[in-house]
Amino acid sequence: MSKILMKGNEAIGEAAIRAGCLNYFAYPITPQSEVAEYLSRRMPEVGGVFLQGESEVAVSYMIFGAAACGERVFTTSSSPGISLMSEGISYIAGAQCPAVFVNIMRGGPGLGGILPSQADYLQATKGIGHGDFRMLVLAPASVQEAVEMVMMAFPLAEKYRNPVMILGDGLIGQMMEPVEFHDDLKVAPSNKDDWATNGMDTRGSDRRNLVKSLYLDPEELNAHNLHLKAKYEQMAREDVRYEAYNTDGDYEALIVSYGTMSRVCRTAIDMLKQEGVEVGMIRPQTVFPYPETAVREAAEKKSCKKVFAIEMNMGQMLEDVQRAVCGLRPVEWFGKCGGEVPTPEEVIDVVRPA
Amino acid sequence: MDITLEGIVIIVGDFGSGKTEVAINLAVYRRQAGCDVRIADLDLVNPYFRTREARRQLTGCGIGVAIPPEKYLQADLPILIPEIGGLIRQPAQLTILDVGGGEAGATVLAALYDALRHHEVTMLQVINPFRPYTSTVEGCRKVQRRIEAAAKAPITGFIGNANLMEETTVEDIYSGHDFVRRLADESGLSLAFITADVRLRPRIDAGRLSCPLLPITRQLVPPWKKAAAFGASAPRGARLQTGGV
Numbered sequence: 001m002s003k004i005l006m007k008g009n010e011a012i013g014e015a016a017i018r019a020g021c022l023n024y025f026a027y028p029i030t031p032q033s034e035v036a037e038y039l040s041r042r043m044p045e046v047g048g049v050f051l052q053g054e055s056e057v058a059v060s061y062m063i064f065g066a067a068a069c070g071e072r073v074f075t076t077s078s079s080p081g082i083s084l085m086s087e088g089i090s091y092i093a094g095a096q097c098p099a100v101f102v103n104i105m106r107g108g109p110g111l112g113g114i115l116p117s118q119a120d121y122l123q124a125t126k127g128i129g130h131g132d133f134r135m136l137v138l139a140p141a142s143v144q145e146a147v148e149m150v151m152m153a154f155p156l157a158e159k160y161r162n163p164v165m166i167l168g169d170g171l172i173g174q175m176m177e178p179v180e181f182h183d184d185l186k187v188a189p190s191n192k193d194d195w196a197t198n199g200m201d202t203r204g205s206d207r208r209n210l211v212k213s214l215y216l217d218p219e220e221l222n223a224h225n226l227h228l229k230a231k232y233e234q235m236a237r238e239d240v241r242y243e244a245y246n247t248d249g250d251y252e253a254l255i256v257s258y259g260t261m262s263r264v265c266r267t268a269i270d271m272l273k274q275e276g277v278e279v280g281m282i283r284p285q286t287v288f289p290y291p292e293t294a295v296r297e298a299a300e301k302k303s304c305k306k307v308f309a310i311e312m313n314m315g316q317m318l319e320d321v322q323r324a325v326c327g328l329r330p331v332e333w334f335g336k337c338g339g340e341v342p343t344p345e346e347v348i349d350v351v352r353p354a
Numbered sequence: 355m356d357i358t359l360e361g362i363v364i365i366v367g368d369f370g371s372g373k374t375e376v377a378i379n380l381a382v383y384r385r386q387a388g389c390d391v392r393i394a395d396l397d398l399v400n401p402y403f404r405t406r407e408a409r410r411q412l413t414g415c416g417i418g419v420a421i422p423p424e425k426y427l428q429a430d431l432p433i434l435i436p437e438i439g440g441l442i443r444q445p446a447q448l449t450i451l452d453v454g455g456g457e458a459g460a461t462v463l464a465a466l467y468d469a470l471r472h473h474e475v476t477m478l479q480v481i482n483p484f485r486p487y488t489s490t491v492e493g494c495r496k497v498q499r500r501i502e503a504a505a506k507a508p509i510t511g512f513i514g515n516a517n518l519m520e521e522t523t524v525e526d527i528y529s530g531h532d533f534v535r536r537l538a539d540e541s542g543l544s545l546a547f548i549t550a551d552v553r554l555r556p557r558i559d560a561g562r563l564s565c566p567l568l569p570i571t572r573q574l575v576p577p578w579k580k581a582a583a584f585g586a587s588a589p590r591g592a593r594l595q596t597g598g599v
Contacts, residue, residue: 005484005518007370014486030401030430034369041487114401114430174402175576176370178484178518263578339428341577 003178008143008168009034011179012076012102013042015150018181020188021072021100022048025062027055027081030114031170032104035076056081060088067097068211070196072154072189074100078170079108079120082128089163090129093228094213096195098157100150101135102166104173107338115339116170118259121316124167125288132225134232136164136239137288139258143177145285151185156239158189160231167287169312171260171341235289242291243283245269250303251280252353254329256295256321257310258284261341265310268347279351280304287317292324299325307331308351312341355566357383357547362442362449362473364463365513366505367480368488368497369455372515376480376549377452378408379570381417382584390447392418396462398432399454408573408581415584418446434462442469456500463505470507477505478546480513483533484526491537498541512538514548514565519572522550524557535564552582 006014013035016024024043026036036052043050053059059075063085066073077085082103092099103124107117124137136156140146149166157164193203197211215221246269247254257265262283269279282298284291299307307329309318315333322331334350336342357380365377377393385391393412395405405412406421413419420441422433441449453459463470479498483489488497498509516522516530527550538545545565550558552569560567573581 003484003518003521004486004489005370005482006486010370010486037369113428115428116402170402171576174400176403176519178521260576260578263576267578343577 003180005176006143006179007034007174007176008146008171009076009104009173010038011143011147012150012166012173013038015147015181016074016100017042017046017048018183019072019151019154019186021074021154022046023066023071023073024048024050024075025053025059025066025073026050026075026077027053027059029078029081031106031116032076032078032102032173034173035102056084057087060085060092063099064088064092064095064097067092067099068095068197070189070192070198074102076102076104078104078106079117080111082120082123086129089135090131090133091213092163093129093133093135094131095211096161097211098154098161099163100153100157100166101163102150102168105167105169113339114170116260116312116341117337117339118169118261118312118316119337120167121287121311121313124165125290125320133228134288136160136162136235137167137286138164138241139167139285139287140172141259141262141283143172143175144179146172147179147181148185151182155187158191160235161191161195162231167259169259169261170339232289239286240289240291240294241285242294243285244294244298245281245283246273246278247280247282247298247301249278251278251301252303252305253279253351254298254301254304254307255279255281255310255351256284256307256317257281258287258317261310261312264342264344265347268344268351271344272348272352277352287320290320290324292320295321295324296326296328299329304329305353309333310342310347310350311335313337357566357568359384359476359546360389360448362445362451362470362475364451364453364475364477365480366453366460366477366501366509367455368485370485371455371480371482371488372517372549373455373480374403374405374452375570375572375574376513376515376568377450378405378412378573379549379568381412381450382415383568384448385415385417386584391450392420392441392446392448393450393452394420394438394441395422396434396438396451397454397459398434398462399459401430403574405452411573411581411584434465438466439469442466442473445473456497457504460501460505463507467506475507476511476546477507477509478511478513479509480515481534481537482515482517483530484516484518491540494537495541509543511544511546513546516548517551522554524554527554527558528562531563531565
């Protein structure tokens with residue numbers, strides 16, 4: 001299929017449809033409202049459903065209900081809205097239902113501002129809701145990658161029976177880029193008859209499926225948590241994704257950056273190369289599970305003197321980079337909040353060797 | 355053929371058709387031709403990539419820019435500043451109103467109906483056939499009808515803005531031109547001009563086109579790219595020559 005020009009938010013909506021998801025529940029918030037705008041027009045054309053909830057809390061339970069029935073379902077929101085959904089996400093993770101959440105991040109805390117940010121990294125990767133659970137979190141750096149990650153997110157959510165989050169900053173939602181949709185990324189749901197409340201007649205079974213997050217027996221709840229833990233360990237073994245840039249030869253410094261921030265870093269690396277200064281980059285595409293082996297190995301290269309975590313927040317991924325590098329190299333942070341995206345020149349000033 | 359637009363020119367179109375980039379470049383193009391130009395940011399629906407983002411480049415070219423006050427520039431509030439009414443009542447030689455996308459964006463024009471009805475206005479719909487919903491003549495006509503209903507005013511012509519950003523080829527410009535020509539002919543409306551990135555322009559055969567061509571120097575770029583400077587010092591004839599037979 002040929003390329004078309006799409007705004008990130010529209011492309012995310014279209015990608016979900018192309019992945020076979022015909023259920024979308026959402027509540028508008030800048031800078032992701034165009035997903036709802038687009039799908040309010042598009043879902044009826046393909047026989048799908050878009051329902052605007054009365055709040056993000058309601059939306060998260062609409063997602064839970066549809067997911068429990070074995071339906072592919074997703075929502076999109078931005079930072080404050082995602083916070084409101086966190087309770088429902090915890091229930092969904094506890095009940096082991098697959099669902100896809102897209103967070104087009106804006107600046108915070110509180111209402112913050114509407115400009116691009118990566119301020120929800122810790123929330124997404126460490127603990128979005130109460131209880132002991134993780135989400136698989138994908139961080140796209142382009143509109144095309146956002147499309148591919150949305151299409152991958154549904155089978156990943158089903159593989160692990162766990163919520164998957166697309167963590168994009170405001171630019172991912174608002175910028176326009178040419179995209180194409182690869183239908184081979186559409187993978188049919190595989191395991192839902194084993195667990196979903198999709199009707200005994202539907203699946204030709206005489207066994208009831210029960211979806212719940214309530215475990216009153218302490219031994220049972222401990223076993224349940226151990227099972228969840230094993231899933232997160234499997235994610236770390238099987239589904240870590242990252243991209244290495246300019247790391248084949250020697251480099252004096254290593255940048256670790258994700259999302260659109262990594263594109264600013266890429267421009268900075270290209271500009272430094274013209275000055276004869278080599279800088280490498282690891283760009284995590286999954287921020288949970290984190291590509292810690294890739295970061296450590298790239299930092300360990302003999303020529304590499306220093307590692308920089310560069311992100312649009314006050315140093316959230318920094319902790320993961322420090323953990324991965326294990327003190328083998330000094331790790332510094334650079335970033336900005338509030339929506340002002342650091343420029344390539346600012347990145348160069350930070351990483352250029354003294 | 356040259357672009358000689360004057361009076362009040364309202365730029366409308368579907369979401370993401372490229373209205374703002376066209377409006378900014380049209381303003382600079384006409385200013386460089388010696389025209390007195392003012393531009394108003396009437397985009398009440400988009401949070402990023404608006405005319406206000408290019409305010410310094412525009413004022414630097416001597417173009418009057420009407421935008422919300424600085425402290426509200428990054429608010430997602432639908433602010434319609436009172437200066438717009440004055441701008442319409444006493445228009446410059448060319449007054450460009452850059453309106454937000456689709457019928458939602460065009461609704462603002464109905465609010466300005468009283469000010470606008472005393473003037474003859476040119477309302478141009480920007481078309482990018484590489485966008486969803488405007489890749490067919492019927493799709494473009496549907497958008498046209500929705501915008502006209504919301505704006506309570508008729509669209510008088512089209513602007514062809516076929517592009518896939520950096521991936522646009524000369525062939526895309528030709529096929530985009532042919533598409534919007536067909537749209538104009540079937541609607542009985544004018545084709546004001548088409549656009550092409552300034553870097554593609556030398557490779558475009560002017561004889562292949564039936565309307566003027568506005569070269570686009572992209573201003574609304576993401577932070578990892580640089581907006582190119584408008585070539586103000588270049589001799590006008592050499593830089594801004596338009597197509598036609």
